[in-house]
Amino acid sequence: MKFKILTLALLFISINLSAQGFLGAISYSTALGMGNTGDYIDNFSYKGFQFEGRSFTNRNWTFGGTFGWNVFDQKITDMIHIEEGDKVSDIDGTQVRYINSFPMMVNGHYYFLKRRSPVRPFLGLNVGVYYITQRFELGVFQIERDNWHFGFAPEAGVLIPIGNMAIMANAKYNYAFSAGQSVTGSTDNTQAYMSFNIGLVFMGY
Amino acid sequence: MKRLIEQGKNGAKAVLFLLIVTGFLTSCYTDYGLSSQDHDLVITQYNKKTNFSKYKKYAIIDSVFHITGDTSKPNSEYLSRAYDDFIINTIKNNMNSLGYTEVVNPKDTNDVDIVLYVAALGTKVEQYYYGGWWGGYPCCGWGYYPPYWGYPGYVGTSTYYVGSLFINYVDVANITHPTVDVEWHAILNGLLDNSSHTITQNRLKEKIDQAFDQSPYLSVK
Numbered sequence: 001m002k003f004k005i006l007t008l009a010l011l012f013i014s015i016n017l018s019a020q021g022f023l024g025a026i027s028y029s030t031a032l033g034m035g036n037t038g039d040y041i042d043n044f045s046y047k048g049f050q051f052e053g054r055s056f057t058n059r060n061w062t063f064g065g066t067f068g069w070n071v072f073d074q075k076i077t078d079m080i081h082i083e084e085g086d087k088v089s090d091i092d093g094t095q096v097r098y099i100n101s102f103p104m105m106v107n108g109h110y111y112f113l114k115r116r117s118p119v120r121p122f123l124g125l126n127v128g129v130y131y132i133t134q135r136f137e138l139g140v141f142q143i144e145r146d147n148w149h150f151g152f153a154p155e156a157g158v159l160i161p162i163g164n165m166a167i168m169a170n171a172k173y174n175y176a177f178s179a180g181q182s183v184t185g186s187t188d189n190t191q192a193y194m195s196f197n198i199g200l201v202f203m204g205y
Numbered sequence: 206m207k208r209l210i211e212q213g214k215n216g217a218k219a220v221l222f223l224l225i226v227t228g229f230l231t232s233c234y235t236d237y238g239l240s241s242q243d244h245d246l247v248i249t250q251y252n253k254k255t256n257f258s259k260y261k262k263y264a265i266i267d268s269v270f271h272i273t274g275d276t277s278k279p280n281s282e283y284l285s286r287a288y289d290d291f292i293i294n295t296i297k298n299n300m301n302s303l304g305y306t307e308v309v310n311p312k313d314t315n316d317v318d319i320v321l322y323v324a325a326l327g328t329k330v331e332q333y334y335y336g337g338w339w340g341g342y343p344c345c346g347w348g349y350y351p352p353y354w355g356y357p358g359y360v361g362t363s364t365y366y367v368g369s370l371f372i373n374y375v376d377v378a379n380i381t382h383p384t385v386d387v388e389w390h391a392i393l394n395g396l397l398d399n400s401s402h403t404i405t406q407n408r409l410k411e412k413i414d415q416a417f418d419q420s421p422y423l424s425v426k
Contacts, residue, residue, distance in 0.1 A: 012418055045415075067310075073235045079419065086253045090419045093246035100233050135234065139246035139394055 009078040022064075022157075025168050029201025032071045034101070036182065041097050047071035050197055054109060060105035062109045066126060068175075070195060072099040080138075091138070101172060101191070104128050105153065119158055122170075126153040130176040134183035134192055145183045149176035149191065159201060163180070166201035185192040242408060245395035247415045255388045257423055260376070262302055264311045270324040282325030283366050283397065284359040288409060292323060295410050296372060299417040304426035315376040319388070324371040328396065332363045342359060365407075366397040370409075372416065374423075389423060391416035 013121030029048030033041050057063060073096070080091040105128030112121045133146040157170025176191040237243075240308070263327045269289040271281040280286060297307060308317045374389040400408070417423065 049310055071233065072234070075237050083253075087250060088253055089248060089250045091246065091248045092415055092419055094239060094243045096237055096239070133233075140244050140396060141246075 022204040023054050023056075023062070023166070024200045024204070025054075026050075027168065027197040028068055029068060029195050029197045031174075031195040033072055033193045035126065035190060036186075036188065037072065037099060037191045037193050040182075040184070041072040041074045041076040041099060043071045043186075044045040045070055045193075046050065047073075047195070048195065050195075050199070052107075053121070054107070055118050059115055059200075062111070063107070065106050065128075066103065067105075068101075068102045068103045068195075070099075070103075070193065072101075072118045073097065074194070083186050083202070096137040097127075098133075098136075098137075100129040100133045100189070101174070101176070101193070103153065104131070104149075105106070107155070109155070116161075119160055121158050124155040124157075124170075125129050126155060126172065127151075130174070131193070132176060136183045143183050145181060147179045147180035147189060149179040149189075151176035154194075157197075161203065164203050166203055167198070168201045169196075169198045170198050213322065218235070226271045233361075240400045241396045241400075241401070245408070245412055246393070247412050247419065248392040248394070249389065249416055249420050251389040251420065251422065255376075257388070258425055261304075261425060262308050262317045263305045263321060264308050264317045264320045265293060265297060265300075265321040269293070270322065272324055272326040272367055279329040281392070283329060284368055286327050292370065292409060292413065296321060296323065299414060302418065303424045307401065314380070314393060317377055320375050320377055320380075322362065322373050325367045326372070328367045330365050331366055332365070362412070368397045369394045369395065370411070370413075389420065391420070 027050045029050050031042075031045040031048055032038070033045070044131040047072035048064055048068065052064060052066040054064035073198065075096040076097065077093075078095075080089075080093075080095075082089040082091070103126070105126035107124050107126040109122045109124035113119070115149035115204070128151065130149045130151045132149055135142065136145045151173040151174065153174045155170055157168060160167040160169075172195045174191075174193050174195055178188055178190045180189055181187055182189040269292055271279060271286075273279070273281055301307065305319075311317045321328060348383070370393040372391040372392075372393075373385075373387045375385055375386050379386045381386075393409075393415075393416065395408075395412070
């Protein structure tokens with residue numbers, strides 16, 4: 001149900017784009033896990049992208065939507081040590097850990113300075129859902145969990161116009177509320193990461 | 206107008222370029238190119254309450270039990286007995302290094318403190334996947350027999366073989382029928398492949414040694 005609402009919202013936004021001043025962006029996205037995400041994978045992620053559409057309601061405000069994909073992965077060879085009561089287990093083997101996060105969000109942004117300024121800083125807030133899959137591989141065994149999380153992502157960035165196009169650089173703090181169970185069996189399945197994005201913007205005004 | 210068309214073309218090229226770059230960079234599950242050995246696991250477990258220093262003398266059952274699920278079949282379909290002696294001797298070397306004394310052919314349970322026995326299990330795993338999507342192990346070329354692909358256009362299968370070795374360390378005073386409490390045990394698990402005898406022996410030795418290395422509390426020196 002929530003997926004249908006989101007799809008309709010994104011469709012509505014895309015229709016609006018053709019009617020008003022708009023910008024569309026495609027960005028390369030990197031990310032660093034924080035909280036549970038960082039505990040599970042502390043590697044910096046260089047794999048990701050985001051698509052975005054924003055519609056201007058006046059000179060300083062846009063509303064729009066975004067879809068992204070961030071891939072976190074890490075190969076670990078550390079020993080696993082588990083104590084349960086009197087039973088102690090040690091496991092030696094190669095672990096491969098993955099998280100794939102797909103944020104699908106609606107957003108609003110406020111732009112500082114004038115439209116024709118050489119640099120336009122902006123602040124924004126994204127609200128929506130994250131579809132997050134987690135996979136844990138150890139030896140020939142594999143566990144996978146996937147969950148839909150509600151979440152939000154405050155954002156700060158700059159637009160650097162170049163003719164009818166622009167370069168956009170932004171940073172987002174992605175916070176996905178706990179949902180279901182994590183791949184390690186924990187019911188605290190909150191996920192968070194900081195994403196750093198740089199991309200091309202196509203200006204429609 | 207010409208300028209607008211030119212800008213549109215440039216924009217489309219830029220989008221295409223970014224899509225290609227991000228497409229190359231992004232895939233759900235990175236292939237780390239793991240070898241058969243990278244899938245080896247060594248698991249050891251013990252009870253914290255056990256005082257291992259009281260054990261000095263051990264005996265080891267001189268053959269490996271092959272778990273077949275059928276008492277009339279003593280040999281596993283997927284495992285060779287060519288490594289049994291090597292496995293037993295490697296375990297003996299580790300036990301002797303930890304300060305234990307082997308008792309050969311004990312007359313009764315009073316002659317030894319602990320008994321070790323080894324079991325092995327070979328399993329055939331068939332994996333099914335749907336066209337274009339790969340979700341598991343191993344990639345092409347692994348396994349004792351090469352994985353085969355079938356049902357073109359509909360579903361594929363991959364077959365691989367997994368071997369497990371169980372090393373059990375039992376206090377003879379705790380042997381009660383029909384169950385046996387183990388004080389320590391090690392499970393070695395990995396993909397079976399068609400490597401040479403020497404390579405397989407080296408892999409077995411490395412993993413058996415690892416089981417004892419990660420269990421320093423077994424030392425009675």
